[in-house]
Amino acid sequence: MLVKRRILPLIVIAQFCCTSLWFAGNAVMNNLITNFQLPEETLGLLTSAVQFGFILGTLLFAILSIADRFSPSKVFFLSALGGALFNLTSIYSQNTIESLLLLRFFVGFFLAGIYPIGMKIATDFFQKGLGKSLGFLVGALVIGTAFPHLLKSLTANLPWKSVLIGTSILTVLGGLLIQFFVPDGPFRSASKSIDLKSFLKVFRNKNFRSSAFGYFGHMWELYSFWAFVPVMLELYAEIHQTSFRFSLWSFLIIGVGGLACVLGGFIAEKKGTKKTAISALALSGICCLVSPLFFSINSVEIFIAFLLFWGIMVVADSPLFSTLVAQNADPEVKGTALTIVNCLGYSITIFSILLLNFLAETTNSTAIFMILAIGPILGLIALRKKFD
Template structure:
């Protein structure tokens, strides 16, 4: 294995380990409900607080230019250890009380020192394979995000085991990242320039690339946060309800985890067929899955597996390509500002959609809960089609658009 791919593999492993914290709160909801009263509003707050914390953490990191002040490996390590500590602090509070969303917010804020910083580190090895390497990093995020559901199965659906294991894994990732070597010398990240955030709206190409990402985000984290409960409710309709909890967790991991392969495949394809074509195809498929999920509700397990795999791959395979598009379209001196703007607004949208799903369940049942989310990817397809029609789109993927 070459030096490049050793370091890519190491960083990928560290991202997987650290990102297990993101959905550790969502994964333990069924276990908490078995022991205590936990309303849908409290469950939604646990899930959305991570996204809200990530937005706040990203903004603070950008404004304070932490990537300029702290070496990436150290920032990654400090963030992973702090997030692991906040996750472990769950044992010191009432998980159904008001402090739980606060701790989840802290975990999300610390993620701002892991995922975006990992992107900076990975970019030191990119040449003409930016789509692939960024896709690998998103695959790590995806696999790590789904891991708590698998951990929960191994722990017998004991929420305490899931919290302890995910914290230990994240701490290990934070320490291992110190072994990472940069492909190119460490360059300071572009300084965050709030005044230039307006460029994201006045430049048509950047605006459409961002709108495509926003449509993608409307669906992504809401589905990831609630898919395990959707599956558990669907499986409970079987005549034989034994093992419903474990099977739902396994299917949820299958869905999110299959997205890891989708992210890598998406990166490979985007470098070859173009970013707009890849993102439009993925959002079309994932939006269609939002519409058909209700028809699959209550059907045999093999049908649910098929939905999970197709939806899991399509919902995330395009994610990295929106950031790659903005990097390629924006002037180099404020690409960092554009990516920060795109990411912060995108994750802010997830707070609303995560809270909206329980309301949709009350209105339409699980059969129709995901249908309204389809508006996001379908509008995203329209935005990327408009981007593809612009002459600036030839800047994408070395002219492949």
């Protein structure tokens, strides 16, 4: 019991440290554009490069059943070292748009050995209370994702490279925590061979398929919202001729979702995982649809409050979908199933990010954020049937 009590905090801390890589480039995006003379559409390109790397990484990990054939803790550790190295290399003064795209791609690739593997480690330790455990874990992902924005705000008087250096150091520390203090879990079912059929076999389960499709709808909205929070803040400031601390508020709007993930796990224990996930997905979809209204309100306080609420709802269902996926996957391919769903989910984020990026470059209309509602609507349709 004592071991299990310390395992979850260690995984959570490691996940926070390592996922700080995800938006490290976004936090210094304006600096990258200025210092390397990059095109204005760089936000969408570099964000999508990370997503694309994550997708190919999860695809490879799933096909080769890496999470089920090898020690998850070792995979996590080696991935943390690789991600930290490529993140740090982004500070090289001779980088170009091509090299930065490649570096961010490899950061995403190694994140495939961090986020889904972290969930796999948690499922190997916790069967009872899995939803609550994953709530803490995804909460760590959210705060880790937001952290570079806070680091940028706190180091405003330091060189912009300090954000990339700091997140790389954090990532190495996170990897070391897992390597030396988190052994393989007691519920791990190791697979000794590659089963190429498992990539498709997992979707034969109706309940698993419904959970996965709900997750896919959630993912259409999630990373586009996170990527464009600074853009939303700047757009509002431009419309109403005001200013505020964009980096700090970006961190708070994204990071508040971490608390929502934890709270959602507790609520799900009383109200049910599927019901709680559906409620959060519906509310985030409504936020997408009404977002133009809040851009028109000349009150910074109301606009920030709306984005904070959206930041809560947009990710509160994430650990719940991961719980549904894990609970409805066959035990011997659970790690592969989680990785496959992550792979496909993050594939979807590329399309929504690039579409939103294109619309942001071609129009100043605040109605463009309404397209994020497509995901929640389709996700709710997928979840409408009862599980067996």
